[in-house]
């Protein structure tokens with residue numbers, strides 16, 4: 628099965644090189660592609676990726692206008708024709724062997740997501756306490772508001788099978804940091820099973836996510852997703868075609884008076 632690994636990257640000149648080195652070394656399959664999805668980088672990220680692409684044809688770069696992490700992942704997924712499509716952070720927090728395990732689970736189940744909160748997950752570098760706190764609060768809100776059963780919606784390593792991507796992608800509406808939640812919610816609402824795979828996660832310095840500002844924005848985004856989902860569910864309860872009037876339906880059901888329907892022959 629062919630696997631495309633999408634790496635969203637925005638100004639990652641210090642982190643993308645070592646990540647591509649380790650992924651290229653560990654993922655031996657010649658059919659596996661490393662699709663770096665860049666948007667509006669102002670540093671040397673594109674040059675570094677181009678250098679890897681010259682040495683290894685499995686490295687592909689897509690350059691987009693400013694779309695945000697979710698936006699570039701969606702666009703790269705739409706362009707992929709691999710059997711399995713996943714994404715992983717450009718900073719190497721998810722070791723390549725872990726992504727391959729997640730892909731194995733996705734092949735069987737339909738989709739799989741990395742989980743840092745499982746008892747057998749391994750986190751050798753402690754995450755900053757404020758980040759841990761905001762992340763736990765966000766996960767709690769996701770479970771309460773959207774009823775999602777997953778312990779870790781935000782881990783940046785997820786893989787889906789092509790049939791699931793094709794079904795879920797057109798229904799996604801979020802391009803920002805809520806992208807993961809939107810993806811999981813739509814997949815669940817459309818009846819796709821997803822496996823949670825305990826992962827090794829090597830937390831990296833240099834995060835672009837602000838624990839306070841972005842968590843506030845994500846909270847507001849989560850409320851929007853919740854409200855949109857409620858509206859969708861209410862709308863879906865209203866039949867698209869108005870039901871026939873009960874009296875007419877009863878007359879129509881009577882076998883001995885069909886000619887009286889509408890009062891005419």
Ligand SMILES: Nc1nc2c(ncn2[C@@H]2O[C@H](COP(=O)(O)OP(=O)(O)O)[C@@H](O)[C@H]2O)c(=O)[nH]1
Pocket residue numbers: 634635636637638639664665666694695696699715716717718720783833834835836
């Ligand atoms: N293309 C693109 N990638 C982004 C953007 N924001 C974040 N990313 C990528 O998303 C991944 C996770 O970002 P990171 O700063 O490590 O966040 P954290 O690990 O959640 O703290 C990295 O690969 C980033 O380069 C963006 O606006 N555009």
Ligand SMILES: [Mg+2]
Pocket residue numbers: 716718720831834
């Ligand atoms: Mg990171």
